[in-house]
Amino acid sequence: TAIFSNLSDIYQLTKNFLLELDETLNTFWNGLDHIGRLFRHHLKFFKLYIKFADDYIDSGHTLYQFISTRHEFSKVLREAKTQLEASCLRHNSDKQIPQSDFSLKTLLIEPIMQIARYITLLKDLKNATPTHHIDYDNLTFVLDRLEGFLERVVKNFNFSNPMEILTSTLNEFGHPQIGGGSISDLVERLT
Numbered sequence: 001t002a003i004f005s006n007l008s009d010i011y012q013l014t015k016n017f018l019l020e021l022d023e024t025l026n027t028f029w030n031g032l033d034h035i036g037r038l039f040r041h042h043l044k045f046f047k048l049y050i051k052f053a054d055d056y057i058d059s060g061h062t063l064y065q066f067i068s069t070r071h072e073f074s075k076v077l078r079e080a081k082t083q084l085e086a087s088c089l090r091h092n093s094d095k096q097i098p099q100s101d102f103s104l105k106t107l108l109i110e111p112i113m114q115i116a117r118y119i120t121l122l123k124d125l126k127n128a129t130p131t132h133h134i135d136y137d138n139l140t141f142v143l144d145r146l147e148g149f150l151e152r153v154v155k156n157f158n159f160s161n162p163m164e165i166l167t168s169t170l171n172e173f174g175h176p177q178i179g180g181g182s183i184s185d186l187v188e189r190l191t
Helices: 007-027 030-071 071-091 109-126 136-156 162-167 183-190
Strands: none
Touching: 007 109, 030 071, 030 136, 109 136, 109 162, 109 183
């Protein structure tokens, strides 16, 4: 639990949300008219990400301690990483795969990155939605709240811009290391 915080709650939220999203898109003639409403209905559950982020630094320290002191644990993580990389290559053998870090400390930031992805997708949807559309106000409301959640969540990190979380790297303790600047400067520094 110390490493994974409330990840099982976030998993359940995501699972339920995606099932409802799929049902919405399949049930309504134009399910896109109801995406903002669905997000709005689930907003209260997104507070789970705040606890996860609050626990993230401690999770990274605990993970580092486990890796440093429990060699069997470290061995299991290395084997899991190798299997995940092999599986990714096997399933995408016909595509160019970017270098990815499948370490547990990197994967632990994925739930936080999901909020930024939702924001990006909802911004695109809102930009394509006429202001008089039935769901426009819901999209606006949800975007405002999710951006607030993201602002609150990233208080534990040294980001100059919360959206930089999408391109962060991690040091040995699992802390994102971003020095600020534009996204293009960041990508240039990382490559």
